[in-house]
Amino acid sequence: MPQDEQTIVRDERYNAQQIEEKWSARxxxxxxxxxxxxxxxxxxxxxxxxxxxxxxxxxxxHVRNYSIGDALARYMWMNGYNVxxxxxxxxxxxxxxxxxxxxxxxPREWTLRNIANMKAQMKRLGFAYDWSREVTTCLPDYYKxxxxxxxxxxxxxxxxxxKSKVNWCPKCATVLANxxxxxxxxxxxxxxxxxxxxxxxxxxxxxxxxxxxxxxxLDRLPGWPEKVRTMQRNWIGRSEGALVDFRLDYSGGDVxxxxxxxxxxxxxxxxxxxxxxxxxTEELAALDPALRxxxxxxxxxxxxxxxxxxIGEIEKHGVNTGHLAVNPYNGERVPVWVANYxxxxxxxxxxxxxxxxDERDFEFAKKYGIEIKQVIVPADEGGPGGPPLNEKELPFxxxxxxxxxxxxxxxxxxxxxxxxxxxxxxxxxxxxxTVTYRLKDWGISRQRYWGTPIPMVYCEKDGIVPxxxxxxxxxxxxxxxxxxxxxxxxxxxxxxLNTKCPKCGGPARRETDTMDTFVDxxxxxxxxxxxxxxxxxxxxxxxxxxxxxxxxxxxxxxAILHLIYSRFWTKFMRDIGLIKNDxxxxxxxxxxxxxxxGAKMSKSLGNVVSPDxxxxxxxxxxxxxxxxxxxxPDRELDWQDEGVAxxxxxxxxxxxxxxxxCASRREGETLQATSLQSNGxxxxxxxxxxxxxxxxxxxxxxxxxxxxFNTSIAAIMELVNELSATEDHVARTPSSxxxxxxxxxxxxxxxxxxxxxxxxxxxxxxxxxxxxxNLLKEPWPKLDPELAxxxxxxxxxxxxxxxxxxxxxxxxxLENDVIAKALADEKVQSYxxxxxxxxxxxxxxxxxxxxx
RNA sequence: GCCGGGAUGGCGGAAUUGGCAGACGCGCUGGACUUAGGAUCCAGUGCCGUAAAAGGCGUGCAGGUUCAAGUCCUGUUCCCGGCACCA
Numbered sequence: 032m033p034q035d036e037q038t039i040v041r042d043e044r045y046n047a048q049q050i051e052e053k054w055s056a057r058x059x060x061x062x063x064x065x066x067x068x069x070x071x072x073x074x075x076x077x078x079x080x081x082x083x084x085x086x087x088x089x090x091x092x093h094v095r096n097y098s099i100g101d102a103l104a105r106y107m108w109m110n111g112y113n114v115x116x117x118x119x120x121x122x123x124x125x126x127x128x129x130x131x132x133x134x135x136x137x138p139r140e141w142t143l144r145n146i147a148n149m150k151a152q153m154k155r156l157g158f159a160y161d162w163s164r165e166v167t168t169c170l171p172d173y174y175k176x177x178x179x180x181x182x183x184x185x186x187x188x189x190x191x192x193x194k195s196k197v198n199w200c201p202k203c204a205t206v207l208a209n210x211x212x213x214x215x216x217x218x219x220x221x222x223x224x225x226x227x228x229x230x231x232x233x234x235x236x237x238x239x240x241x242x243x244x245x246x247x248x249l250d251r252l253p254g255w256p257e258k259v260r261t262m263q264r265n266w267i268g269r270s271e272g273a274l275v276d277f278r279l280d281y282s283g284g285d286v287x288x289x290x291x292x293x294x295x296x297x298x299x300x301x302x303x304x305x306x307x308x309x310x311x312t313e314e315l316a317a318l319d320p321a322l323r324x325x326x327x328x329x330x331x332x333x334x335x336x337x338x339x340x341x342i343g344e345i346e347k348h349g350v351n352t353g354h355l356a357v358n359p360y361n362g363e364r365v366p367v368w369v370a371n372y373x374x375x376x377x378x379x380x381x382x383x384x385x386x387x388x389d390e391r392d393f394e395f396a397k398k399y400g401i402e403i404k405q406v407i408v409p410a411d412e413g414g415p416g417g418p419p420l421n422e423k424e425l426p427f428x429x430x431x432x433x434x435x436x437x438x439x440x441x442x443x444x445x446x447x448x449x450x451x452x453x454x455x456x457x458x459x460x461x462x463x464x465t466v467t468y469r470l471k472d473w474g475i476s477r478q479r480y481w482g483t484p485i486p487m488v489y490c491e492k493d494g495i496v497p498x499x500x501x502x503x504x505x506x507x508x509x510x511x512x513x514x515x516x517x518x519x520x521x522x523x524x525x526x527x528l529n530t531k532c533p534k535c536g537g538p539a540r541r542e543t544d545t546m547d548t549f550v551d552x553x554x555x556x557x558x559x560x561x562x563x564x565x566x567x568x569x570x571x572x573x574x575x576x577x578x579x580x581x582x583x584x585x586x587x588x589x590a591i592l593h594l595i596y597s598r599f600w601t602k603f604m605r606d607i608g609l610i611k612n613d614x615x616x617x618x619x620x621x622x623x624x625x626x627x628x629g630a631k632m633s634k635s636l637g638n639v640v641s642p643d644x645x646x647x648x649x650x651x652x653x654x655x656x657x658x659x660x661x662x663x664p665d666r667e668l669d670w671q672d673e674g675v676a677x678x679x680x681x682x683x684x685x686x687x688x689x690x691x692x693c694a695s696r697r698e699g700e701t702l703q704a705t706s707l708q709s710n711g712x713x714x715x716x717x718x719x720x721x722x723x724x725x726x727x728x729x730x731x732x733x734x735x736x737x738x739x740f741n742t743s744i745a746a747i748m749e750l751v752n753e754l755s756a757t758e759d760h761v762a763r764t765p766s767s768x769x770x771x772x773x774x775x776x777x778x779x780x781x782x783x784x785x786x787x788x789x790x791x792x793x794x795x796x797x798x799x800x801x802x803x804x805n806l807l808k809e810p811w812p813k814l815d816p817e818l819a820x821x822x823x824x825x826x827x828x829x830x831x832x833x834x835x836x837x838x839x840x841x842x843x844x845l846e847n848d849v850i851a852k853a854l855a856d857e858k859v860q861s862y863x864x865x866x867x868x869x870x871x872x873x874x875x876x877x878x879x880x881x882x883x
Numbered sequence: 884g885c886c887g888g889g890a891u892g893g894c895g896g897a898a899u900u901g902g903c904a905g906a907c908g909c910g911c912u913g914g915a916c917u918u919a920g921g922a923u924c925c926a927g928u929g930c931c932g933u934a935a936a937a938g939g940c941g942u943g944c945a946g947g948u949u950c951a952a953g954u955c956c957u958g959u960u961c962c963c964g965g966c967a968c969c970a
Contacts, residue, residue: 377969391968677908745907827903832951877902881950
C-alpha cells in the first residue's frame, strides 16, 4: 500500500441499506450462526420473546419487544453462554377466517403468506433467531401434539365435557373463555361487542385443579413483575370462608347453602339472599306466578348490567319470596329474598345478609326495611369492646372487632370467632370452612374452522370415545366452506364429520369444534427445544436442559390469559412426568406500550408508524436502536420520527469515525492493546481510555441490572462524542493525540459495545477494523476498574445548602485537605468571612459548610 | 371504590444508595465550510435577571424532616393501566 494511501481521508457516507443487505445475505448463508449448541459445556441461557400472531406485518410493538430480546441474546452470546433464542408463529385464529370470508383467500394460504412476509421483516431487522427451530402452530406437525396433550388431559380426567352457560361472541360466532371477556362483558377481540350467554355443551380443561398451586407458586417467582403477580392473584381470587346451610322453614324444605367470609357475623344475619338464577329460586318461582314474574325481571336487570359492564353499579332490587330460612346457629327464622346483585357464578349463588356489617347488605336492608342487627363492636384494647354503635356508624365492616349478642361466641374477636364457628358448623353437620376461587375451568371449544380439531368421536353405542394416539394427527381439512355462518364449519364437511368408532367400528361422528388458540401458546416454548421430534412433543431430557426459560419478554396484555394457561400446562406436564420444572418462566419482563401523539397507535387514529417505512428510510439498526433509546423498556414509549433520525445521525458519525481511523488498527496490530497503561499517556489520551472503561461499566451494568438501555446508548454516544472531539475537524485528519494502539483498542471495544444494539453496523465496522472472527462470539469488553477511575475530581462546595463554588482535588484526597481548599476558594470566602462556621461536611463527593 | 405506575426545559427523557437537577437525543439560535445544503463541523440553549456578570427562582400542588430532598415523611390534585356488588 503506497504511503499516501494511508493519509487519504476516507470520509465515506454511512449507507445503511447497502450494509444491511450485505450482511443479511451473509447471515442467510449460515444457518448455524444463531443456532443453540446441542451438547455444550457452556452454561445455557434461554431467552424468549412472545411469538406473534401472523396478522400480515410487524408493528412497532413487535420491533420493540424483539429488540430487547435480541440485545439480550447477543449480550449473552458475547458472554459465552449457550443461548437459545427461537421464534415462531401463533398462527391459528379468527383473523385468518375473516380474511377468507372478506377476501376469499384460504386461511392456510393467507396465514403462510403473512408468515413469509413477517419473517422477511424480522430478518431485515437483523434479529438473531435460530430459525431451524421455528414453530408454526397451524401445521399438523405441531397441532398433532395439541391433540396428543388433549388425550392425556382426558385420560387424567382434566378434560371433560359439560353443558353450561358459556360466553358467546356474536361477531366471532364462537364461545369465549372467561379470560377472553373483558371490560365487564365485552369480547377481547371486539371491544364494542357484548358477549352473550348461551347454554352449550363444551370441552373444559380442569385448570381449577391447580388453583391453589397456581396461586402459591406466584410467591416463588421473584423474577416476575409484581404487577403481573397481583393481576394473577386477583384473577385466581382465592377467598377463605365458610359454607353454612340454611334450611327452608317447611317440612322437607330445601337447604340453601350460603358462602360467607364473615361467619363471625352470622348472629346478625337478617335475611338470606338468592341469586335470580339459583335453582331454589327457580323452584320457588315455579310455584308462585307473581314471584316468577319478578324473578324474570331481576334476571333481565342483572343480565343487562353484566353486559353493559356496570354490574358494579347495578341499582339493587329484590323480592321477598315469602319463605323463611332457619339460621342453624340460633334457630332464628329469616326471610328469603331474591336479589339482582347476587351472582350465581360465584360462591354458592346464595348469601346470608348481615346488614350491620356489610356495605351492600346494609344498603339493601335500608331500602327494603329489613332489620339491622349489630353483632360486632369495635375492639377496645384488652377490654370487652365498645358499646353498640349508633346507626350513623354502621355498617361496621372491618375484622377489628369483638362479638356481641352471639350466644356462646360472644366476646371472641372476629378472627377467633371465624375459626371456632367454622369448626362448630362442621361438628354439627350444617357447614364447614372452605375456600372458593374466582378462577374457573378453561372452556376450550370453539365453533370455528381455523384451529386444532379436538380428537374425540361420538358413537351412538359407545358415547364419547377418544381418538387413539396412533391415529393422530386428525388433519384439519383444506376444502371447507367457511363463508356460511351458524355452527362449526367442520360440521358441513361429511368426509371429516363421518368416521368410525375406534371402539366398535360402527358409524360415528367426529367432534367438529376446534381448540382455543391459547392451547397452542401454552406449551410452544417446550417445542422449541426439540422442534422436529415426531415421536413426542419434545424429548424430556432436552427440555430439562433448557428449562425454565431464563428470560421471557412480552406485552403485559398477556399477564392473565397466556401466562396463566402456560403455568397450568407446565404443572400438568410435570404431573405426567414430561418435565421436572414447576414453572415455565424464571424471569418475566413486560415492556411498555408504544404511543404516538398521546394515544396508542391504531389504524382508526391514523397514527401508526410502519416498521417497513422506518427501515427503508433509516435502516434496521436505527429503527430497533431507537426503540431502545427513546425510553427504558418498561415504560410507555412516545414515538417520534425525528428520534430515529437522531440515531441514524449517531450511527453515521460512528461509521465515519471508524472509516477515518480504522487504518490505525492495522498499523497497531502488532501491539498488544492490553499492555496499555494509563501512566505515560498524554492527558487527552488518558481521558479517552478512562471514558472507554467508564462506558464499558455503564453498559454492562445496565445489562446486568435495570435494563435501562436508553442510558447505555447515551453512554456510548458520550464516548463517541469525546472521541470525535480529539479529531482535527478542520484538516479532517485522524486523531493525533491518541497513540495508535489505544485508538485501535477503543474502536474495537466501541464496536463490541454497539453489537447488541446495532448488529449490522457493528459487523461492518468489525470487518473494517480488519477482524475476521464472528463478532457474536467475541468476548464482551472487559472492564478494568483501575482504568475507569478518575484521577482528579471536581468537588462542589455548598454554603448553607447553596452551591457557591467548586474545587478540583486529586482522587482520594483527605477530608481536611478538601475542606481547607474549599474554604480557601474565593467565592466560598465571600460567603463565609465574618460568620461562624457551625458545621463542615465532606461526603467524598461534596463539601457542605454551614455558617451562622 | 380498590390495587399498581406516573407527573422533571419547547419535546422524548437522565439523575441505581438523600449529595452539582436537566446526562443523551430531538428541536431551536448563531457561526464555519459551501454555488447550495435538509450533509458535516463549532458555539449556545431551564426560567427570571444582566451589556456581561452577580444574584434569584425551579422537578404536579401544600406542608414537614435534613447541612442537603426530584429522591424520605404527611396531606392533596391530575393522568395512565388493571380490578371491581366476588359475599
